[in-house]
Amino acid sequence: MNGPAIRLTDVSREYGDVTALHRVSVDVESGEFVAVMGPSGSGKSTLMHCAAGLDTPTGGEVTVGGTAIGGLNETRRTELRRERIGFVFQSYNLVSSLTVEDNITLPLRMARRTADRAWVSELVERVGLTERRHHRPGQLSGGQQQRAAIARALVARPAVVFADEPTGALDLRAARDVLKLLRSMVDELGQTVVMVTHDPAAAAHADRALVMADGRIVETLAKPSAADLAASLIRVGEG
Numbered sequence: 001m002n003g004p005a006i007r008l009t010d011v012s013r014e015y016g017d018v019t020a021l022h023r024v025s026v027d028v029e030s031g032e033f034v035a036v037m038g039p040s041g042s043g044k045s046t047l048m049h050c051a052a053g054l055d056t057p058t059g060g061e062v063t064v065g066g067t068a069i070g071g072l073n074e075t076r077r078t079e080l081r082r083e084r085i086g087f088v089f090q091s092y093n094l095v096s097s098l099t100v101e102d103n104i105t106l107p108l109r110m111a112r113r114t115a116d117r118a119w120v121s122e123l124v125e126r127v128g129l130t131e132r133r134h135h136r137p138g139q140l141s142g143g144q145q146q147r148a149a150i151a152r153a154l155v156a157r158p159a160v161v162f163a164d165e166p167t168g169a170l171d172l173r174a175a176r177d178v179l180k181l182l183r184s185m186v187d188e189l190g191q192t193v194v195m196v197t198h199d200p201a202a203a204a205h206a207d208r209a210l211v212m213a214d215g216r217i218v219e220t221l222a223k224p225s226a227a228d229l230a231a232s233l234i235r236v237g238e239g
């Protein structure tokens, strides 16, 4: 793909008299793993929702894989989200009545696309759930459920995967496995990942961290260590 996976140009989002985002411009390159950090209320979720076409900026422009999403009607925007964007949530959001494998292939069925069996098997293998592919989410640990959710987010080969606090509900070990998995999806498959997190240890897996305060990106750290990130959060008012 030419150009960045995601481009925000002067993006603002106001809710009444609250400015959640103030003229934010940032590119996320294809194959890059970006973490978004910052104090509560600094605009992380708003940034992610605007970048993913879930929220509409009040100013500026967002492009996903070169397509300006502001110019799309709601139907087209839904299509773009379904086909070009994968989501991973803190609470996994798997369908409890479906098997792991049917959860993973659900985005393809929603888009009326046929599953590439080899790709689905590879993904199930990569997330370490081959033995459990016929189990239901309730029979899995939190870490296993999140790994299934990561496979689901990747199955349609999206331009970008947005992960919102993906390790927030996991213990240390399961969290580390999930972060290593996201990292390997970036390194081995060239997947673009944007992850919102409060945890400096999680953000240290990223290639770049954007640190937000008051609706702006106030610091950008390349290949940050957890200690760099913790220091940055203290500078911007958290920690």
Ligand SMILES: Nc1ncnc2c1ncn2[C@@H]1O[C@H](COP(=O)(O)OP(=O)(O)OP(=O)(O)O)[C@@H](O)[C@H]1O
Pocket: 015, 018, 019, 020, 038, 039, 040, 041, 042, 043, 044, 045, 046, 047
């Ligand atoms: N739907 C909304 N209506 C009104 N105000 C909102 C709405 N969504 C967010 N805000 C406000 O915008 C600002 C940024 O919120 P946002 O949720 O993006 O922050 P955040 O950094 O993700 O916070 P947290 O870490 O607590 O999730 C906050 O002041 C918040 O109260």
